[in-house]
Amino acid sequence: MRERVVIKWGGGLITKKDVLKEPQLDVIGSLADQILECNRGGIDVILVHGAGSFGHLKAKTYRLAEGRVDSSEANLLGPLTQDEAIEEVRNDMMELNRHIMDALTVRDISAVSLPPHQWATDTGTAFKGSLEHFIQAPKGITVVTFGDVVSCQDSREFGILSGDGLVARLAVEVPHVSRLVFAIGGVDGVLAVPPVNAGPDDLIEILTPEHVFDGEHESAIDVTGGIGLKVDRGFYVASHGIDVIMVNGGHPSRVLRACKGSEVRGTKLSVPSSDFKQR
Numbered sequence: 001m002r003e004r005v006v007i008k009w010g011g012g013l014i015t016k017k018d019v020l021k022e023p024q025l026d027v028i029g030s031l032a033d034q035i036l037e038c039n040r041g042g043i044d045v046i047l048v049h050g051a052g053s054f055g056h057l058k059a060k061t062y063r064l065a066e067g068r069v070d071s072s073e074a075n076l077l078g079p080l081t082q083d084e085a086i087e088e089v090r091n092d093m094m095e096l097n098r099h100i101m102d103a104l105t106v107r108d109i110s111a112v113s114l115p116p117h118q119w120a121t122d123t124g125t126a127f128k129g130s131l132e133h134f135i136q137a138p139k140g141i142t143v144v145t146f147g148d149v150v151s152c153q154d155s156r157e158f159g160i161l162s163g164d165g166l167v168a169r170l171a172v173e174v175p176h177v178s179r180l181v182f183a184i185g186g187v188d189g190v191l192a193v194p195p196v197n198a199g200p201d202d203l204i205e206i207l208t209p210e211h212v213f214d215g216e217h218e219s220a221i222d223v224t225g226g227i228g229l230k231v232d233r234g235f236y237v238a239s240h241g242i243d244v245i246m247v248n249g250g251h252p253s254r255v256l257r258a259c260k261g262s263e264v265r266g267t268k269l270s271v272p273s274s275d276f277k278q279r
C-alpha cells in the first residue's frame with residue numbers, strides 16, 4: 001500500500017502576499033521538486049494551495065468572505081460588482097493554479113486539478129461536495145485543489161472556502177492519509193511570540209491543544225484566518241490519529257522530510273491518543 005500525504009502550500013509562501021498576482025515561481029518550482037521526490041519514494045500527494053495575492057486582496061476589497069452585502073454598501077466597494085469580483089478572483093485562482101500545474105507537469109508529475117467552485121459549495125470544514133475523485137485517484141497521480149470562491153446554500157449566496165478547510169476534510173476522509181503537512185511562508189512553525197520578536201528558540205516544536213500561543217493574524221489582508229485557523233484545522237486532523245506538522249516551506253527539503261515522517265524543524269500538533277476520534 002502506497003502512503004498518502006496531504007500538503008498545503010500557503011498562499012504567503014507561493015505568492016508575494018502584498019503585491020497583486022505575483023507568483024513566487026522559484027519557490028513553486030522547488031516545492032514541486034519535493035513532490036517528485038515523494039512520488040519516487042512511494043508517497044502519493046494530495047496538494048492544496050492557498051491564494052496569497054491572487055485571492056485575498058480582491059476578496060477583501062469586495063468583502064467576498066461575508067457573502068452578498070446590501071446593494072447600497074456593495075456600490076461603495078469599488079468599480080466591480082461583487083459578482084464581477086467573484087469571477088475575477090476565480091479566474092485569478094485558476095491562473096495561479098496553472099503556474100502550479102505547469103511546475104508539476106514540467107517535472108513529469110501526473111497531476112489533475114479540481115477547482116472547488118466546480119465541485120464544492122459552502123465554507124469551513126462543513127463544505128459540501130464529493131471527495132470521490134480524491135479517494136479514487138490512481139496511484140502516482142497528484143490531485144490538486146485550492147482555496148476558492150464557492151456558492152453557499154444559505155443567504156450569503158457565496159463565500160470563501162479556504163484551503164485549510166479543504167485539507168482538514170481531505171486528510172480525515174480520504175483513506176490511508178498518514179500525514180498532513182502545512183508548508184508556510186516566513187516562519188519555521190508556530191512561534192511562542194509574534195514573529196517580529198522571535199528568536200530561534202521561540203519555535204514551539206510540539207503544540208498541544210492546551211498551549212497558549214500568540215497567533216498573528218494579518219486581518220488587513222487575510223480573509224480566511226491566518227495561523228490560528230491552520231492550528232484549529234490541524235488539531236481536528238490530529239485528533240483522528242493523523243500526523244500534522246507545520247514547516248517553513250522556504251526550506252523545501254523540510255517539506256520533503258515532513259512528508260516522509262522524518263525528524264524536521266517545525267511544529268508538530270499533538271493530541272493525546274486517548275482523545276482520538278474514529279476516522
Ligand code: IPE
Nearest residue numbers: 011050051052055147163224
Ligand atoms: C483563500 O484560500 C482563497 C481565496 C481568498 C480566494 P486560503 O485561505 O487557503 O489561502 P492562503 O493560504 O491563506 O493564501
